[in-house]
Amino acid sequence: MKTNIFTVALSFLSVAAVAQKSEIRDAGDAVEDGNYAEAKTELQTAESMLSEANEKWTERFYLYKGQAYLGSGENASLEDLETAAEAFQKAQELGNEEEAVQGFDQVRNALVQSAINDQNTEDFESASDKLYYSYQLNKQDTLYLYYAAANSLNGQDYATALEYYKDLKELGFDGSGVEYVATNVETGEEEIMSTKEQRDIMLKTGEYENPQDRKIPSKKGEIAKNIALIYIQQGEDEKAIDAIKDAKAENPDNIALLQAEADVYYRMGNKEKYNELMQEMVKKNPNDPNVYYNLGVTAAELGDNEKAIEYYKQALEIDPEMTNARMNIVVAILAKERDIIDEMNELGMSKEDNKRYEELEEERKEIYEQAVPYLEKVIESDPENVNVIRTAINIYNQLGEEEKAAELKARLE
Structure with a gap:
């Protein structure tokens, strides 16, 4: 009787194993046909009995699972790509050194391409998540961590961006290098090649010309600056100043860092330090109108309108x-x-x-007359600005220029 029970049990296991192999094989066929949904269904059924499969079929199971969840690589969700990556890793651990490795690389490529698509649609959170996961799959590729941080910053997820930028700083990420560029003869547009060897091959085809090697500057200064700007956003001004000092040590001539430092002091109410730094910016970048504009804003807020006007005119x-x-x-x-x-x-x-009233009335008119040329120029460049038009109407009325006032009123009707 005991022998019969054992025989029945053994027979049951044999039938289950055969069924399981069939489902795994069917999943592989479905993957080959591009029917990934069917492959997932077959694999889900087989997975419940996976512990009974031998190593060879277990390896095939994970390979097909990776391929099924990767699919064509287009429009795959982050969850599916994570599942695919884990499956390919298990297949590789079980001895598949070719297809699993290739599939794993395809997952990473799909993650990056999908992140680029997300960036183009301004879905920065999704782009950041995919790039960060790609970095986690191979932590040697710190460039993906850098891009994940940038997307979090663009998406105003400052906490995540700060975390990633701090990681980059601790890792000593530099980001400098060389871009291998060539011009597409047909389109006339420059394209970046992944390696010098690839570019040299493309040049030999005659489809590309004008090869250039472009140096990519270090990103250390940018990272330190962004850390500082995030601290500013979070109201951590002292931490921001410390971060900027670190950034300036990396890149002392960076105008953006100087502007960021000035912004911190401005937020802290230290207008004197702000002006000092802005004057330093003028010396370093005398042809930037924004520098003079910002100086004008500060001067106006400090009540020095004449100085403000001077700066605005320079801008x-x-x-x-x-x-x-x-x-x-x-x-x-x-x-x-x-x-x-x-x-x-x-x-x-x-x-x-x-008598004094009449004198003041004349002074008031002189002020209006000084403002009119600038107002008219603003209206010329921004004819739909209702507030500016209304201001001009009031001034024209004060100056007795009713025709000009009426002309502008007609625009508002």
Whole structure:
């Protein structure tokens, strides 16, 4: 009786093993036919009895599982790609040194391509997750960690970006290197080749020309700067200053770092230090209109409108199309009106007061006349700006230029 029970059990296991092999084999056929959904179904059935399979069939199971969840590599979810990567790794551990390795590389390529697609649609969180997982699959590829951090930053996930940037800093990530570039003869566009050898081969085909080796600068300064900017965003100003000091040590001539440092002091209310750093920026980058514009903003906030106007004019000399600078000149000019109005309101009805009132009225008109050319230029470059048009209407009315005021009113109707 005992022998019969053992025989029945053995027979059952044999039948199960045969069925399991059949399902694994069918999954492989489905993968080969590109029917990945069917392959997944077959594999899910076989997985419940996987412990009964020998090493060869277990290895095939994981290989097919990796291929099924990878699919064509297009539009695969991060979850499926993670499943595929784990399956290929197990297949490799079981002795598959060729197909599993190839599949694993395809998973990483699919992750990167999918992340690029996410970037193009501004799904930065998804792009970051995929790039970070690609980095985890091979931690020698720290460039993927760098791009994951950049995507988190673009997606305003500052906590994650900060974590990744700190990791890069601790790893001593540099990111410098050489780009191997050649021009596509047909399109006329430059393309970057993965290696010098690949570029040399493409040049021999005659389809590419104008080879160039371009140096990729170190990214250490950028990483330190971004750490500082994230701290600024989080209100950790002291940490931001420390991070910027580290960044400047790496890249002392980086204008962006100097601007970031100035921004920190500005946020902290230290306008003197801000101006000191901005003046340093002027010396290092005298042809940047944004430097003068920012100096103008600070001067205006400190109540020095004349100095602000001077800076805005310098910005316009470099970039005549900088509408914001021109508009801020209007604001700074009209700010002078406040003191005049206050004095006018304090005057009485005496002969002397009436005379002073008339003098102040003339000064007020002079202020309006100073503002008009800048206002008109702003309207010319931004004809849909309702607030600017309304300001101009009020000024024209004050100056007695009713026709110009009426013309602008017609635009608002």
